[in-house]
Amino acid sequence: MTAQTSTQAQVIPKFSEQKKAFSINELKWLINAAKNMRDLNQAKGYLCSYFIPCSNPHGVFMWQSEIKNLEHIPDKNINKLIRPITKVFYTQSEQGPLQKVEFNINKWFMIKYSTVCVATCDPQKSRIFKLGGQLYLNIFPGFLHILRPISTFESTTHLAVKFIFSHIQDIWCSGD
Template identity: 55%
Template sequence: MKNIGMLIRPITKTFFKQSNPEQPSTKIKFNIATWYIYDNSLICVTTCDPAKQRIYKIQGQLYLNIFPGFLYLLHPLADFSANIHQAIKMIFTHIRNIWCSGDWNVTEYIIK
């Protein structure tokens, strides 16, 4: 809490909100540090997974997916020629056998 107080300056802004034209406006004070620490205390774990949504929940834990999106649009594998299939197969085989010592879990992690 002490470190957060140093990072987020306790700036208070005053706003006037008028819900009804016949009633006087109400004065609202907004403090960003108070809002961040007490009012909006959601804790998200950051991940990077292209298959997940931007924000998702697993067993009560919120996750924030920081994956920015692919540079190019994805196309079905059937759209590519046999030469491309062979080249990709060679690259993935190299990754699995050389980089990951044949471990499929590590290979899947690298490919993702």
């Protein structure tokens, strides 16, 4: 498993788990705080917990933590959210001078990051799942109400529901 594959395997389960809104300033801080290329994994993980590239529909999905929903962003607009923040490192080669290595988070995400999903809507699947080798992003927002057993409701609610069901059976369905 390569370092890139390893990073991707770590961040995919974290997508859409963030509780606070995406902050470009936090991403900048994580990149600027990195002392070497390996330290950038924290910034990559942060970015990938909010954004995931999608081939159908083409673009990027962004996790909106404050409303617990996804927003589709076309590729042409993604530069407004994922800025081309660059960090330069100098590494010592085995036989020679220091080598300049430049990292750009926007280029990494849009070109080198190879995880791409297809959007689907299935209430029975998790947010991200694999089926036949294809990665899917489940855009199902969840049910509006949480189901509860009928036994947890008061007797007046039971009577009201019984009245409505009787009406449906007798009037709408002609007793059939």
